[in-house]
Amino acid sequence: MKTRTLPSIMALLAPFAAALSQVPDRSQPPAIGPPPEMKAPSVERLWLKNGLQIILVEKHDVPLVQINLQVMAGSVLDTKGNFGLASMTADLLDEGAGGRDALELADAIDYLGANLSTRAGYHTSVISLNTPLRQLDAALPLLADVALKPAFATADLDRKRDERLTAMIQARDEARSIASVQFNKAIFGKGHPYGRSASGNAAGLKALTAKKIGKFYNKYYRPNNAALIVVGDITADEIMPQLERYFGSWKKKRVKTPKWTDVSQVRGRTIYLVDKPGAAQSEIRIGRVGVPRNTVDYYNLAVLNTILGGAFTSRLNQNLREEHGYSYGARSSFNMRPHAGPFTASAAVQTDVTDKALTEFMKELNGILEEVPAEELSKSQNYVALGYPANFQTVARVASQLQNLVLYNLPDETFSRYAEGIYEVTSRDLMEAAAKYIDTGNMAIIVVGDRQAVEEGIQALNLGTIVYLTIEEVMGPVPTLGASK
C-alpha cells in the first residue's frame, strides 16, 4: 500500500474550521462508538414422529417463508461408472411428482409466485422452497410431492441428461470452468469424489437409468437421513401440524453410508499449463488440500484468509489489482466441507503479465507466513465479525446457515459465539495456521491461457515441473448426446 502525505495546511486548519462554522473535522476519520451486538437467531429443534428433524427460526420482518429439505445424499455417494447419479436424482425431483408432470408441477409453483429448486452438492441434496406466507398452504404440499413422490420418468431423464451433456460441451468455452476441473483433479486426483465435479461426468450421466435413480432415491431419501429447515414469518405451533400432515408418511429406513477415502496432500510443486490459444487473460488457480469445517483452526483460518485474499483490501487483491493492475480481482478461500476441501488462491490476469502475476502470488503466499501486523489483524477481525449479521438478512441466507448447523453437526450457539471466536484469534495463531496450511513448496498451480504467449515466462520462473495440457485432455472428448447403448 502506498501512503500519501496529507496536505499539511488542511490538517492544521481543519479543527479551527470545525469550531467556527459547524464544518466537520476531516483531519482524521470520525471516532465510532462500540459496535452493536447481533441478536443471534434463536434456533428451535423439533422432530416429526418419523424422526425427521425440523430446524426452525422465526423471522417476521417480511411475510415470506423459506423451507429447505436437506438430505445427506451428495455426489460422494455416486457409485463407480455412475458419476452424476446424486446430482441427476436431485435434478429430476421437480420434473414430475405426485401425479403432476413436469409442466403441471412448474405451473402450480410459478402460479403461487413461489420458487422451488433442487440441487446436489458433494454431501447433500437440497430442495428449496421460497414462498410468500399467504401461499404457504398451497406451496407446502407441492414441496412434499417433490420430496416424497417424484416420478423419475425416463423421458424426463433423457431430456435433462441431454441438457447436462450440452452444458458440459459449453464448459469447454470457459477458461474458468477448465481451470476448476483441472484444479480439482490435480489436488484430489480423479479417483476421489472431490476430484470430480458434483454434477458427474459424461460417461456416468450416459449410463444412468430411471431404475438406478429410483434405487438411489429409495436408499438415501429417508426422514432419518434428512433435516427440514424452516425460516420465516411463521411459528412452530403454526407449521408443525402441517409438516406432520405432509411429511409424516415418509418412511424411515436404516441408511448405510460408505466409508470415506482420505486424500493425500499435494507433494512438490507442479504447474499445469492448459493451452487456450488467443486467450486475453490467463486463469490462475494455486492451492492444495485444505481443512474440514470441523478444524480447530476454523476461526484462525477465517481471519487468515481474510488477510490473504478474502476481502477487497486483502493482500492478494491489493497487490494484483491495486498495486500492479494485472487483474480485475484476486482472492483466496478455504472451501471447508465435512472432509478437507481445497485451499485456493485465484485470479484472471492479463496474458502478457502471467509470469509476473505468478511471482506476486508466490510472494503473497510466502508473505502470509510472516507475523501479521496488529492493525491488519484487527481490521480483518472487525471486517469478518461485524459483517457477520449480513448472513441473517434474508430467509434464504438464514436457511443456508442452518443447513450448515446440520451438515457439520454444530451447536446452536455457533451464531452467537462467532464474533467472540474471531476476536480471540492472535497473530501467533495466524502464524501457526499459516505454517500448517500455506505450504508453498507443495502446491498445484493451474494456468489456463495462451501457451505460446505465456510458456517462456513461466519456464523462466523455475517454480516446478510444467505439465502441458490441452482442453481436450482436461475436459475429455466432446460428449455425444443421449444414453449409452
Added chain:
Amino acid sequence: MKPLLTIAMLVVPLLPDSGDDISVPYTQFKLDNGLNVIIHEDHTTPLVSVNIWYHVGSAREEPGRTGFAHLFEHIMFEGSAHVPEGMFDIWLEGAGGVSNGSTTEDRTNYWENLPSNALEMALFLESDRMGFLLEVVSPEQVDGQRDVVKNERRQSYENRPYGSVWEKFPGLMYPPDHPYSWPVIGSMADLSAASHADVTNFFKRYYGPNNASLSIAGDVDVEEVRRLVNKWFGEIPSGPKLPELNVPMPILSEEKRLVLEDKVQLPRLYMAWHTPGYFKAGDAEMDILASILADGKNSRLYKRLVFDMQIAQDVNAFQASQKMSSAFIIIATARGGHTLSELEAVIQEEIDKLVSDAPTDRELARAVNQFEAQFLRRLERPGSFGGKADLLNSYYFYTGDPGYFAKDLERYKRMIPAEVSASAKQYLKRDARVIISVVPEGKPELAAKEVSP
C-alpha cells in the same frame, strides 16, 4: 415491519386479493446544496447501508472518451483530500464495512454496508470524495485504474464466450450520435486516451451534490441521520445545473443482421427491439411479455424450444430498462446440430401468436404473481445492489418518487391480457430489429439467415 400488515388490513384493497402490502416507509429532504436525502429505518439486523446515486452514466460521455464514466467510478475509490490512497476501503473494512459501485448508461451508484455504529465513517468517506476528490487525484492513479478497468473488460467481454456481442450491440441498435450507442465499458483506445484533465472536468460537471441522491437504510434513527448528513455534506458547494438528457426512442428503419464468429461450441441468437424507457407506458408490459415468453418451463419459448423440440439449450427474454428508452432482448442457444435459423423461426411463430391472440388469464396471472413475490423478496435486504436503499434511490431517479414501490407493483397487477399483445404488436416488429448470430469459428452456415416475409 410487522405493523405494515395491520395497515394493509385497514386500507380498503383495490382488488379482492391484493396481496401483501408492499411499501418502504421513508423520510426525504434536500440540503441547501441540492443533495437529495432519503432515510429508511429497518432494525432487523444491526447494520446500515449508505447508498449514493450520481445521475451520470456513460450516456453523458464525450466522443473519443467512451468508458469514462465507469473509469471514473473506479477513481472514486482511490482517495480524496482527507482519505489517503488505499485508505477508503481499509478504514471501511476496519469498521466492519464493505463497499462497491456500478455504472450504467444512466447513472453511477456506490454503497457501503456497515455496522450501524459506523454510519458516520461511511458519511465521512462519501462526503470527502464528493467534496474533495480533485485535490489529490494524480495521473498515476488514473493510470492504475485504467489498467484495472482494461482487465475488467478482458474478464467480462474479451475472455468470455459470446462476450463480443455486447461490444457490438449498442452500435447496431442506436444511431452514432445517440448517447446509448457505445458500451458502458468503453473501447480500449478511448480508455487509453482518458487524461487527468478529463477527470477534473467530469468531476466538476457531474459530481456535485445537486446531481446526486443519498439513501440510507438500516438500523438507524431518522433524526440522528439527518443531523449527520447535514454535518458531513452540508459544506459541499453545488455544481452546475445540468440540462436534462432526453433523446426520443430511436426508430430502426430496417432489420439489421450481424454474424460474429467466436471461440464457442454452440451458436447463439440475439434478437433486440427498441421499447419504452423505464417506468414509461409500455415498459411493464414488456416485462410481462418477457416472462410469458421465457420465464419457467411453461413459458412459450422455453416450452417449445427447450422442453418439446429440444433444439435449444436455453432461452432468455428480458426488457433491459433504461431511462430514455429500453431494449427488449431475446437470447437463445442452439443445441448441437441445429441452426439459429431454426430457432428464429420458432421464436417468430410464438411472437406472431402473442400478437394475434392475447395470452391466457392464467399465463398473465402466473407472471404477475411472480413479480409480486419478487417485490416481497426485495424488502428483505437494506443494502448492496438491489437492496432497499438502492431501490429508494432507483425510484427517485427514474420516477422522482422514492415511494414508488406500490405504484410499481400496481403497473403489473392492473394489466389485462389484451395490453400485453398490443405491446407485442407495437414493439416486436419484424422490420425494425437487430439480429445477431454468434457462431463457432468457421461455421457461418449456422447463423440466422434473412427470411423473406
